[in-house]
Amino acid sequence: MNRNDHLSDLDKLVIEGDKLQVWWGRDGRKIRYLYSKGIIDCFIIDFIRDRVNGAKRQLAFSETPFLLPRLNNGNFPFGKTLNDSGILTEIQWFNAHTLMVSGTGGGKSNRSQYHAILIAPKVKGCWLIDIRKAEYRKLRPIFKQIGIDLKVIRGRNIQINPLQVPSGVQPIDYASVISDTLVRVLNLPPRSSILFRTTIIHLYAKYNILNGGQDYPHFFHLYDAIKENRDANPQARQAALDNLEVLLISLGPQMLGYHKGWDIQELARQHIVFELACLPDVGKDLILTTLLTSEFKSRIARGISNPKMDLWISFDEGQRIFSKKYESSNFDNPLIDLMGLVRGTGIGLDVSVLSTIDLSPLLPSLTSTKIIGRCGSITEYAAAGRFIGMNDEQIEWAAHHLVPGMFIGQVGEGNWRYPFVFKVPFIQDINSSTVKEDETVKTTRKFVTSKII
Template identity: 50%
Template structure:
């Protein structure tokens, strides 16, 4: 039997009216009390019918397939309801459970995030605004200043961090394993590299007396050197670490990573920060962001923080590549932030992720974010995928595909009694004042009080350099600098010339990726000449390498100087 069969007309009107939110005012509450006590005179019945019919008529003429949101309380204004043009409000703590924003370029994502950040700033101890592609969060400095809050902007080359620095209250043994896994994922290393990294980091902690409480930590440069001289380590894992870590160290240098003690992450979590990662290599962005987020999360877990209200809000803009499903599938373990993001609610950390499209988005992200927001997308398939995250029906999806404009969004809050999707607009922001690089760097003075211990070396090279001397035409001494990998490959070519290029991977003890990278370098330096030879089969032609006189002189000069 259908449950509606036992309901009379007034019962159905009451149920419908509750869904429509027509009984939320004081008189509406009195009508519900009369209904609950069975006191239904003609006046009360007329008032109930009038309220419900009026709202039904209003929604029918609005031509919007979304219900009017019953979100009237809270510190955070999400936007303006498209039906009633009244503010849609929510409690800031709703964001403690994580948020996901899907909208294409030009849809108003940055405006929405800025609108929320300005409101949230006074309600949290710390805020991290992460710009992976742009430099727009710095524009909020004047707005924050008007509210008595200092926004510290860290430009891409101004970081002072040490990923091997043990976070506050975290056991060094535990952190060695954690940061080893982070490096494996960030650098896309084979799984065996995790064991080598973890054991090497623990050895370095013992060497630097970290296990006994020393505040001086080894750096990634020390890690690189230790792995390089570990000749007995697994060759594949060792070479992969050297090849991939080398690129990071050369890109960042001691300017960013050269600190025995960098900025304490738990201190940064008490400040309002704008991290600008634009201009860094992709692996570098992953390293910086993974380290900061993972270090703070495991520190909070180690401190026993549980079920705390949100006191740190993290917004990651343009996180498409960072939270890629393809990277998780084809790589060696995915993303450390994704793995730990499920902890954010219990530790009082709100994570707000913004992406351009749901295509290739990690399946874990919708599962660990409770509040969902969708803006204008580029195709019907994107509307369908993003709409599934918040339970949109077919009519709502097709309406969005034909009516969404910049500044208009569909939202669903992650907490409270009203969980239906609703349509709202975010107000346009006034023209913001430009914040120069000088002003951004001046804001860094607020971090001068943090205890930072720089390394002693300033001209460190991430690779061994072999000096090769030979006679030039003008009888002057020419000096050629070869990296360790270049020297091994060049020596293998000189010792065994005219072999297929793939043979030198084993002879030079380098990876195929390193071979591909060094080929144009050696050709450009005039060390080798490449010949294309027909294999005589239906397969590909072979590339064979001929060592030129410069290569022979370089190797001979190196041997005379003591070799490697």
């Protein structure tokens, strides 16, 4: 027996109307409410038929198998429909993180730049992270027009000390956090965490950090202290020294040789482009993990819980750092771990990747808003489409019709959670060479308070 056999033709029509979201407006909501209470007359029946059949006809003659989004209220212009109607959402929905999947040339960088221009004026801090390219720097003139000083920092000019205790955090507590972080970033065996923790605590005591001192030890001190510790486990000690030595040679004292580096809590109130393409992978991992871990731990220590989003971080070309291989080789991915935690502290992340292949299976679960651009194969469309509940017809349409600048999206909150087609304006292609290197150096001078060896 079919479970719908007991339904009348009108019941089935109302169910179709629910799926098509036809009960918009005051009249539609009232008619649906009356029907649910068993109040039916000729006017109500005609209204239901007109609404549902009209929506079915509109969908049948539509250019796409997607419903038009009922996203007409909000403070954020997410994009436009194919007929140029505006799509409005709430900026705070980005607090629950965004994932975008699109192949090369699909327009993912343009989409993230468009959203960055609109989000930046409404948050205290905005970090635009170029992992492979140097795309975001071209936004500096545009940001200047809207009254924002967008600072551009090349990877080799970053001045941080991962051993610097964040504001409000106890040094003993932070020693445990940064020890676990180093084990993951350097791909060390778990027993190395104990060696790092005890060494860092001894260094904090030596440099009076436990009593409020501000001249923090740095990685060169950590390397020397582990090297001198002949009583440590030989395997853990040698593994730590080998990996630390590579890191120190790769990044050098110009990046890691600071007793007191930039205040990351101050960086969180700035609009910054971090260009990491020039750094080795381990350097990228260390910097990104340090930035997120420090700011997250500081917010937790200061009692910040479930605020409005005030720091938005966009990762362009984030395939490697959110990959499945990276996760398995490091036991677990420190950035994936942080994604599940930072949402509750007012930090929203936006991650763009090239492919679902090798993508961490946790990433779709940790991001509420999803966006799909032009991909390279039907397999990609099928995998990404399943993230947002696309059916076979919609997946096939996407494979045949998506072009650069056109996307399929699903917002993370609100009453409309169905996938929809949208487009965003093309950001004028400002030649990034117009942002000179000496200009990028000048943008950082305001908060250069680091103290070198």
